[in-house]
Amino acid sequence: MFARLRQPWTDRQATWRLGAVACLVLLLITLMVVFVTIRAWPTLRANGWVxxxxxxxxxxxxxxxxxxxxxxxPDAAYHLRAWPLIYGTLVTTGVAVVVGLVFSVFSAIFIVEFAPARVRAVVVPAVRLLAAVPSVIYGLIGILVLAPFVGNHLISPERKASVQNVVQLDGTGVLVAVVVLTVMIVPIMIAIIVDALRAIPNAWTEGAAALGANRWEAIWTVSVRAARPAIVAAAVLACARALGEAVALSMVSGSRGFSPNPVDGITYIFEPLRPLAASMVENIDAMNAPAVKSSIYAFALLLLLSSLALSIGGYIAKLPMRRQGLRV
Structure with a gap:
């Protein structure tokens, strides 16, 4: 029997067995979505999606x-309007991914194209190590270091007094949440983009240089352009992690169901908020109440659908790049 197991798979056996594993993963995901939808249905039925x-x-x-x-x-007990939590998720995730993507692209270009070998040998493992750091560590640094600094040095007493009847400014809020989340997702994006840039054949950039392009022009117009599918994939993966981040953001976001108002000017970046994932963690102790339990499952369903939309959007965004023959 063991001798039979050690025999190499034929192409047909490999196709069927790996296909079965892929179908099993798809089935598990489908069952998870169905399970969460059933548990969230009382909230959705009582409120309506819109x-x-x-x-x-x-x-x-x-x-x-x-x-x-x-x-x-009764149905009235499920009354909830989730926009402040959705808004908090959009603000923290959107800003962190945009800022992080710009920083990641230029950092990856430096690591691959400009960094000396000794620097690269240190930076690349350090980046991969940062990508594996537990999120609670980032949250701890944010709440113990960044938030006190912002509250004591960046927010003036006059600014605190101007909004004290509406919200309390204590340092936790949009700014610290975005900074912590950006630091969390940047290593992931750098690692993916670095691998993509390394996969670009040297002959491509050498050909561009032979046509008269300087080093930066060759990198930007050839290497980065060819790595666009990987850059999109890095952004999607980082966005998915940012959407689901709960513990760190619960610690540094201010943990209040409040919608910061851009009309408030610079005060906006100091105002507290609370994303969906953080709301799930903070209300887990109230799961004995059926209305709260159903609402938490509704938050989870929304995050699952958001991740699905991200995956589909990333796939669609990469289609024109593949048609241009720029697959990496």
Missing amino acids: SWLGPGGSVDDQLGEMIKTGQDP
Whole structure:
């Protein structure tokens, strides 16, 4: 029997067995989505998708009222307007991914094309190590170092007093959340883009140089252009991690269901918020209340659908690049 197991697979056997594994993964994902949807259905049925996604009232107060409901709550007990949490997710994730992507592209170009061999031998392992650091470590640094610095040195007493009747500015908020999240996702993007740039044949850039392009022009117009599918993949992967980040953002975002208003000017970046994933973690102790439990599953469903949309969007974005023969 063991001798039979050691025999190499034929092409047909490999196709069927690997295909079965892929189908099993797809089945598990489908079952997970179905399970979460069933558990979230009471909230979605009571509110409706459009209303549930919109603004209206304090989401913190609404979750607090759900805790007081019984084990068989009426539809009115599921009342929730999740827009402040969705807005917090969009702000932190969107800004962090855009800033991180720019930084990652230029960092990867430096590592691959300009860094001396000794520097590269240190930087590349360091980047991979940073990508593996637990998120709670970043959150701890954010709450113990960044937030006190922002609260004591960047937010003036006059600014705190100007909004104290609406929200308290203590250093945690948009700025610290975006900084921490950016630092978390940048190593992932750098590692992926570095591998993609290394896969570009040297003959491509050498050909561009032979045609009169300087080194930077050859890198930007040939290497970076050819690596665009990998850059898109890095952005999608980083965005998916940012969407699901809970612990670190719960520590540094201010943890309040509040929608910072850009009209407030510079005060906007100091105002607190709370993303969806952080809301799930912070309300996990109230899962005994059916209304809260269903709402948490609704948050999870929204994050799952967002990840699916990201994957589809990334695939669509890479199609024109592949048609141009720039596959990496």
